[in-house]
Amino acid sequence: MKNIDSKGHVRGESIYLDDIPVITGTLYGVVFDSPKAHGKIKNIDYSKAQNLPGVERIITYKDVPSENQIGGIFPDEPLFAEDEVHFCGQPIALILAESESIARKARKLIEIEIEELPVIVDPREAREKDQLIFPPRTFNLGDTSATWNDCEYIFEGVADSNGQEHLYIETQGAYAVPMENGHIRLSSSTQGPTAVQKTAAKVLGIPMHKIEVDVVRLGGGFGGKEDQATPWGVMAALGAQIAKNPVKVALHRMDDMRMTGKRHPYKSDYKIGLSKELKIIAYEATFHQNAGAAADLSPAIMERTLFHATNSYFVPNVNVTAYSCKTNLPPNTAFRGFGGPQGMYVIEAAIAHAANELNISPHKIQEKNLFKNGDEFSFGQVVDQAQAESSWSAVKDKFALEALEKEVKTFNQENKHFKKGLSLMPICFGISFTNTPMNHARALVHIYQDGSVGISTGAVEMGQGVNTKMVQVAADIFKINTDKIKLETTNTTRVANTSPTAASATADLNGKALENDCNPLLKRLKETASKHLDTVTSAINIREGIVYDNDEKTDLNWEKLIEMAFLERVCLTENGHYATPLIHFDKTIEKGHPFAYHVYGTAISIVTVDCIRGTYEFDAIKIVHDFGKSMNTAIDNGQVEGALVQGIGWMTMEELLYNDDGKLLSNALSTYKIPDIYSAPKSIEIEALTTEGHELAIKKSKAVGEPPLMYGIGAYFAIQNAVKAFNPNYKLKFDAPFTPEKVLMGLYER
Numbered sequence: 012m013k014n015i016d017s018k019g020h021v022r023g024e025s026i027y028l029d030d031i032p033v034i035t036g037t038l039y040g041v042v043f044d045s046p047k048a049h050g051k052i053k054n055i056d057y058s059k060a061q062n063l064p065g066v067e068r069i070i071t072y073k074d075v076p077s078e079n080q081i082g083g084i085f086p087d088e089p090l091f092a093e094d095e096v097h098f099c100g101q102p103i104a105l106i107l108a109e110s111e112s113i114a115r116k117a118r119k120l121i122e123i124e125i126e127e128l129p130v131i132v133d134p135r136e137a138r139e140k141d142q143l144i145f146p147p148r149t150f151n152l153g154d155t156s157a158t159w160n161d162c163e164y165i166f167e168g169v170a171d172s173n174g175q176e177h178l179y180i181e182t183q184g185a186y187a188v189p190m191e192n193g194h195i196r197l198s199s200s201t202q203g204p205t206a207v208q209k210t211a212a213k214v215l216g217i218p219m220h221k222i223e224v225d226v227v228r229l230g231g232g233f234g235g236k237e238d239q240a241t242p243w244g245v246m247a248a249l250g251a252q253i254a255k256n257p258v259k260v261a262l263h264r265m266d267d268m269r270m271t272g273k274r275h276p277y278k279s280d281y282k283i284g285l286s287k288e289l290k291i292i293a294y295e296a297t298f299h300q301n302a303g304a305a306a307d308l309s310p311a312i313m314e315r316t317l318f319h320a321t322n323s324y325f326v327p328n329v330n331v332t333a334y335s336c337k338t339n340l341p342p343n344t345a346f347r348g349f350g351g352p353q354g355m356y357v358i359e360a361a362i363a364h365a366a367n368e369l370n371i372s373p374h375k376i377q378e379k380n381l382f383k384n385g386d387e388f389s390f391g392q393v394v395d396q397a398q399a400e401s402s403w404s405a406v407k408d409k410f411a412l413e414a415l416e417k418e419v420k421t422f423n424q425e426n427k428h429f430k431k432g433l434s435l436m437p438i439c440f441g442i443s444f445t446n447t448p449m450n451h452a453r454a455l456v457h458i459y460q461d462g463s464v465g466i467s468t469g470a471v472e473m474g475q476g477v478n479t480k481m482v483q484v485a486a487d488i489f490k491i492n493t494d495k496i497k498l499e500t501t502n503t504t505r506v507a508n509t510s511p512t513a514a515s516a517t518a519d520l521n522g523k524a525l526e527n528d529c530n531p532l533l534k535r536l537k538e539t540a541s542k543h544l545d546t547v548t549s550a551i552n553i554r555e556g557i558v559y560d561n562d563e564k565t566d567l568n569w570e571k572l573i574e575m576a577f578l579e580r581v582c583l584t585e586n587g588h589y590a591t592p593l594i595h596f597d598k599t600i601e602k603g604h605p606f607a608y609h610v611y612g613t614a615i616s617i618v619t620v621d622c623i624r625g626t627y628e629f630d631a632i633k634i635v636h637d638f639g640k641s642m643n644t645a646i647d648n649g650q651v652e653g654a655l656v657q658g659i660g661w662m663t664m665e666e667l668l669y670n671d672d673g674k675l676l677s678n679a680l681s682t683y684k685i686p687d688i689y690s691a692p693k694s695i696e697i698e699a700l701t702t703e704g705h706e707l708a709i710k711k712s713k714a715v716g717e718p719p720l721m722y723g724i725g726a727y728f729a730i731q732n733a734v735k736a737f738n739p740n741y742k743l744k745f746d747a748p749f750t751p752e753k754v755l756m757g758l759y760e761r
């Protein structure tokens with residue numbers, strides 16, 4: 012089935028926040044934000060801005076009727092700064108004006124005096140100064156300290172990875188319309204409609220039922236709108252409550268880049284111990300997560316770093332600790348992979364380090380340590396239905412790894428100024444929110460009297476194709492044509508208390524809730540048909556909109572059946588619920604079974620480095636991916652390609668840069684480079700691993716949104732291998748992204 016949005020997208024007809032027609036009287040909100048990364052606010056003079064014709068009013072923390080607090084996990088983040096500022100870009104006030112340009116002009120007229128305080132941008136420095144967002148956590152399996160003596164080889168080092176700007180095409184925004192009796196209708200570009208609703212209710216001091224959040228779709232979220240769509244939604248709602256006019260807040264690109272958090276940069280230490288047979292028998296790591304100035308989702312993200320610290324490898328003795336370090340950057344947040352990539356990169360670095368010292372290929376170590384059924388993760392979950400070895404051997408066979416390696420070797424022998432590098436990257440990613448209580452969802456189905464069907468779920472469409480998958484789920488149960496089914500907007504009055512669209516689990520959770528609507532509806536319809544046809548219910552079947560009795564066509568079709576059921580006073584609406592079974596986790600001992608299942612796969616990356624310029628091109632990425640039984644190969648392959656390229660961008664070219672004063676230097680598309688069509692790999696081949704699929708995945712089709720991003724980590728090591736081939740004096744460094752600048756330095760290092 013095609014993505015139901017394809018036509019609308021290419022015709023420019025799909026509705027995003029900025030396409031919602033505005034109502035007469037709408038005010039435009041522009042955020043005034045801190046020019047300094049840390050300091051005491053001594054004075055703010057709003058008078059010139061306030062007096063600009065067209066400015067309606069300026070809202071600050073003093074206008075907040077209830078709590079000036081938006082922290083989702085910890086209450087440590089004010090909506091508007093009060094006496095202090097903690098990062099450049101921190102919202103201080105919302106200017107409401109007749110037009111956006113007037114509001115932006117007014118912003119320039121605000122005068123602020125800040126007494127500057129010391130700025131920390133480095134997470135290690137924050138840890139030294141005891142600036143932690145919350146206490147560190149450690150996952151432990153076996154006994155590393157007792158194992159070092161048994162190791163034949165031990166290697167230690169550091170591995171750093173930088174952050175990443177989400178660069179959703181649609182920037183953050185929201186539109187609030189005041190309704191009667193103090194109700195507010197809020198359109199928001201958010202992955203978490205309930206988070207926006209709940210936080211707005213708290214700040215405005217009204218119950219949740221007075222705020223209706225509606226989401227049509229997002230022009231991308233990538234995690235950046237899981238938590239950080241909330242402030243703009245709350246500001247719009249607050250503006251509407253105070254001004255009694257509709258209020259629209261939609262960030263310009265540079266405002267968005269400056270004010271919002273990104274993927275967390277990490278600075279990490281590793282120590283890896285191997286046996287003579289190259290088994291990894293001990294692994295220790297310390298992760299320093301650069302959290303920024305407030306918690307946001309950092310606790311959950313830090314936890315996922317620990318969950319994925321050994322990637323696809325079974326290590327019997329593991330001790331990994333993570334620190335969430337408070338710095339004067341915008342609070343960093345969810346980004347595809349949610350801390351997992353940052354953890355996986357470090358063990359891959361440790362393996363590359365070991366292989367380099369032992370003068371062997373990293374594959375030799377990777378291959379020997381892949382998870383098998385019955386192995387244990389450091390957090391106690393036992394590995395089952397492992398596809399680590401199967402995807403590894405499939406990638407080797409299907410893409411003739413040995414021949415590829417030979418080609419690379421020959422090329423490098425024959426070429427002086429171009430060198431190729433090859434790497435393998437296995438992935439293993441846990442599916443479920445790591446926070447068990449978040450793993451449930453609801454869906455609402457109405458069958459209308461004419462046989463058309465309307466579906467609402469808690470899922471937010473942001474390009475990942477979840478709406479198409481929801482239509483497929485219903486169509487497959489009812490056995491009717493997909494054009495009879497409409498997917499409604501995501502709306503908190505139709506489906507309440509939703510978890511955000513995140514953790515790659517949206518289709519699983521909402522799809523299974525939807526199955527719990529459609530199955531009982533179908534049962535009632537079959538009962539209606541069997542009564543009418545005077546047969547047993549089990550003899551009734553619907554195929555392509557026609558009712559069959561014992562495989563014989565009847566004169567009943569879907570429309571007639573629905574009409575009949577309605578006249579018989581059968582309920583044609585269902586509200587289904589689903590909660591993932593089996594999962595649990597006990598934080599007091601850091602053990603449990605947090606994931607419904609894992610997604611596996613392996614990628615081969617081949618790069619060519621121009622050894623005069625330091626530039627590089629990816630010749631090919633060849634992937635064997637564990638889709639389970641993909642319910643939509645077009646969408647799922649698209650997710651693999653998109654995630655892969657996003658991962659390569661993170662590892663190679665996207666360079667987030669803050670100066671020591673905490674000011675973002677890579678603050679526009681001219682200074683922050685993401686992969687374009689020229690820097691995308693020349694070829695991407697994706698093979699599906701043949702498996703049974705998993706019972707807890709929707710229609711046995713495994714979650715696909717985040718896992719393939721981590722194939723991109725292989726890009727770093729492929730480039731490194733090419734640099735090594737050119738310069739025997741090059742010393743391995745793990746400092747992602749591997750930008751052309753760093754490549755050039757590496758090529759000519761002595």
Ligand code: MTE
Pocket residue numbers: 230231232233234346347348473474475477512513514515516517518650653714715716717
């Ligand atoms: N794909 C597109 N096109 N746009 C996005 O914003 N977000 C990713 C992924 N794929 C994203 C995307 C992230 S971070 C997640 S968690 C999943 O989609 C969420 O959707 P799912 O749970 O339906 O996979």
Ligand code: HPA
Pocket residue numbers: 237308311315345349443444445446449513514515
């Ligand atoms: N993934 C994404 N978002 C989340 C998670 C997670 O595991 N936990 C809480 N929010």
Ligand code: MOS
Pocket residue numbers: 202232233234235237345346347348349512513514515717
């Ligand atoms: Mo995705 S980072 O879980 O929104």
